[in-house]
Amino acid sequence: MSYLPCVEIEPALPADAAIVWLHGLGADGHDFEPIVPELRLPKDAAVRFVFPNAPAIPVTINGGMVMPAWFDIRGMSIERSIDERQLLESAAAVSALIDREIERGVDSRRIVLAGFSQGGVVAYQVALSYPKPLAGLLALSAYFATARSVVPHPANRALPVQICHGSLDPLVPELLGHQAHQVLLAMGYAANYKTYPVGHGVSEEEVADIGRWLRVTLQL
Numbered sequence: 001m002s003y004l005p006c007v008e009i010e011p012a013l014p015a016d017a018a019i020v021w022l023h024g025l026g027a028d029g030h031d032f033e034p035i036v037p038e039l040r041l042p043k044d045a046a047v048r049f050v051f052p053n054a055p056a057i058p059v060t061i062n063g064g065m066v067m068p069a070w071f072d073i074r075g076m077s078i079e080r081s082i083d084e085r086q087l088l089e090s091a092a093a094v095s096a097l098i099d100r101e102i103e104r105g106v107d108s109r110r111i112v113l114a115g116f117s118q119g120g121v122v123a124y125q126v127a128l129s130y131p132k133p134l135a136g137l138l139a140l141s142a143y144f145a146t147a148r149s150v151v152p153h154p155a156n157r158a159l160p161v162q163i164c165h166g167s168l169d170p171l172v173p174e175l176l177g178h179q180a181h182q183v184l185l186a187m188g189y190a191a192n193y194k195t196y197p198v199g200h201g202v203s204e205e206e207v208a209d210i211g212r213w214l215r216v217t218l219q220l
Contacts, residue, residue: 015048022119039211114138144180161191
């Protein structure tokens, strides 16, 4: 099977957990690679980091310029006009990466799916619909584009969800992160929400919180 190209960081010991982390629009799999040591996971943690690369496609809001993107964004209104077909295609490709981690010997309940901005949009779709229980979902500066169309799978009804958002975000307004949180709560998910005084990015405080959340979620 053909998989998305990925940047991978292997642990010193055979991996018994995995974090699949999706980048944002115009970035690539190296974008969050430098964050790994800053998470301060235990040195003996057998966690594999998988940073997939999105395909290069024309993006309407950027004048049709071809760049790494999980789906096309046609408009920047608060509702967001996107190509949902492309989003679902990306979701299927990411699901295949989770399948591969399971084939590599990692229990699905030891796999965290994380995503920043556009990557977080895809992560919402994948994590809620994946047919095996996952360890958790981490959505960073993202919005829940498929809130009305996603078909949640019972396997992940108890999925731990951590949402982080910059209160000064000019690209994905904090209102969208808050709305995603409210929708998840209404759907019955155990979702936590925290904001940080930053724009469209992550702060040192946020990285520290993410590290703590990962240690708890993966019982490291």
